[in-house]
């Protein structure tokens with residue numbers, strides 16, 4: 001099963017568009033876990049176990065592991081998800097972007113070392129830099145388009161001339177993603193929940209292509225607006241990520257139960273507007 005098929009199974013058979021982001025900050029892990037052999041892994045396995053039936057994907061962010069010399073724990077964690085929850089795709093959030101030869105190594109890192117099902121990439125060095133990822137035809141290549149942060153305006157909203165007409169740069173990226181880059185059918189895009197109008201514009205351009213939508217929860221994006229703007233006619237097509245709001249719902253002994261409660265409330269709210 002490739003990345004898109006795995007998402008479709010989760011969207012339809014498991015009735016969920018929610019993605020739980022795995023962004024472990026050692027300063028925020030519940031204090032009582034310090035008694036365990038490996039507090040970080042115990043924390044993340046507990047979050048995964050308590051939310052797996054509610055998600056369409058998990059999304060570990062690589063910087064939270066590499067910053068603390070914990071890449072081996074990232075490998076262990078992805079293995080844990082594949083072994084215990086087969087069918088739930090893992091998105092490695094790495095936002096890579098580099099010349100082709102180096103991108104080949106980043107693609108190997110994501111898909112062969114970490115065995116991720118999809119990876120986030122930055123397209124702003126040009127289409128050739130995406131080729132090494134696109135060649136893995138059963139893997140998802142998730143291209144930054146209209147990011148959730150306010151500074152995304154700096155470049156992504158700039159008008160660019162295309163065939164005599166002007167359009168914002170992020171829309172040109174969406175056109176490229178839906179055409180030239182998608183010959184293997186494995187491309188999707190990142191559009192922030194914080195920008196529903198842009199979500200609607202991108203959906204118009206890309207048809208049914210999956211969208212990774214971060215920005216609800218801690219970043220304050222409006223769930224209703226995001227779902228209504230970004231969904232496909234069949235009420236899916238979205239991987240809506242929340243990280244901190246779920247991971248750190250409680251720092252007490254009940255952290256996993258509280259994480260589940262927030263995840264369930266978020267899944268339910270999303271489904272209300274599909």
Ligand SMILES: O=C(O)c1cc(=O)[nH]c(=O)n1[C@@H]1O[C@H](COP(=O)(O)O)[C@@H](O)[C@H]1O
Pocket residue numbers: 021023061093095120146147148149190191192214215216217218219241242243244245
């Ligand atoms: O690619 C991403 O996942 C991403 C793109 C984007 O535009 N905005 C964004 O917040 N993200 C990631 O999504 C997660 C959001 O985390 P929370 O704000 O805690 O829900 C972080 O891992 C970000 O790095």
